[in-house]
Amino acid sequence: MEMIGWVIIILFFAIGFVGLVYPIIPAVLFIFGGFLMYGLLFSFGDLPWWFWAIQSLFVVLLFGADLLANAFGVKKFGGSKAGLWGSTIGLLVGPFVIPIVGILIGPFIGAVLAELTFNRSSFKQSVRSGVGSVVGFITSVVTKGTIQAIMVLLFFVLV
Template sequence: MEIVYWVIIIALFVISFVGLIYPIIPSVVFLLGGFLLYGIFFSFEPFNWFFWLVQGLLIVLLFGADFVTNMIGVKKYGGTKAGVWGSTIGLLVGPFVIPFLGIIIGPFLGAILAEVIVNKKDFKSAVSIGFGSVIGFVSSVITKGVIQALQIIYFFIVI
């Protein structure tokens, strides 16, 4: 039965990484689910207050990284809050409209449309901002992937 427990825990960790590409999947919930199921299946004894403090700080970094990298990517290319919001909405909607490629096309088009409609930017500038949103998204995925890997590595060190 122990093998089944580990398969479930590791599956939750894998799903948390899928959430990096499909933001509708709540990565944090699956990570925490893996930690909690370990406690239920085996023992909560290894999880002292310091473990939860470190994991909590890393979760805060996960949320912050998502917003900050997107904002930096858009603003570096001349975007505004409208571009950031358009990119974020495109990131959430894109994968449903265009499976797989929507994760890149969504934020790109969202930022362009927001800048053109809200701020009346010319198309060339808006495309540049859209490109910045894609760079922000890719940077976010990499950053969050590293943070999640650190959380899981720390989990295995503790147990």
């Protein structure tokens, strides 16, 4: 039974890391869910109060980082709110329309189309906004992946 418990916990962690590139999956919630599963299946006593406090702060940080990285990328490259919304929609739709590469192409196309449609921006400026959305997404994935790895590492150190 213990083996099944660990498989479930590791499955939660794995889904959390898959969620880095499939934004429809709430990645950090699966990581946190793995901790909760450990507590439910084994013991909450193994994880001190400060572990939960730190992990809760990481959850809040990750939700904020996700929003800020994309916004920063689009704004840094001269995009507008329309570009940001287009990028976000492209990020959610892209992986389903174009599997694998859609995760990068979706935000790019979304930002470019939104800039062209709603702001009547030049094609060059629209493409810059699209590049910014991709840069923001990649920055977000690297940042979130690092923080999630720290979360899981801290868990295994304590367990």
